[in-house]
Amino acid sequence: MKAKLNTVRLDAWDLRILSELQADGRISKSELAKRVHLSASACSERLRILETSGAIEGYYARLSPSLTGGVIFVMVEVVLDRHRLEDQRHFEAAIQGIPEILDCWAIGGRIDYLLRVAAPSMAAYQEFMEGLLQIGLGIDQYYSLVVTKSVKSNAPIPSSALSER
Structure with a gap:
């Protein structure tokens, strides 16, 4: 049975493991x-609880920037044309199956979502966005911010932000 994340109490040992x-x-x-x-047994048990509770969402490999040398990354600010819950759910469900969208965050403020998109070129990105507008996701406006250089990425969540609860 999977424990819910909000029912798991993190203590100093758990925070050390997560770090x-x-x-x-x-x-x-x-x-x-x-x-x-x-x-080893105490650590394994804590690790099992952290994994089954959802505190640890998964493990992955971070690829070398040299592998992605030909890829461009674009941060895309998205404003939906309607702001009903069903419109948000439709948008969020639809983007789950779009591999070019690497990340999506719901944002409070002047925009609704911030996307991180990968494309092999600016022309391919533009074609991708035109296609995205055509599939009926309810996008009213979008703003593209081209990443020119990665200064810091995939940084771990600092211990100071992980609090015992």
């Missing part, structure tokens, strides 16, 4: 236990 995993997701369980100063 170590953010730094190295491929760390062995025995090495993780050593780094956080717990027995």
Whole structure:
């Protein structure tokens, strides 16, 4: 049975485990236990609870920027034409299946969503956006911000922001 994230109480041990995993997701369980100063069995049990509760959403590989040298990234501010809950749900469900959209955040303020889009070129990005407008997602306006250089990305959540609860 999966525990709900809001029912799991994070303590100092859990925060140490989460910090170590953010730094190295491929760390062995025995090495993780050593780094956080717990027995292997206690550390494994805490890790299991963190995974099943949803505190840890998954593990992934961070690709080298040299692999993505030909890819452009565009931050896209999206304003929907209507702001009913069903319109938001329609938009959010539809973008789940669009692989070019790497991230999507619902935003409070002058825009509704912020997207991070990957494309092989500006022409391909423009074609992608034209197609996105045609499929009926309810986009009223969009603003493109081309990423010219990555200064910092995929940074772990700092320990100071992870609080015991």
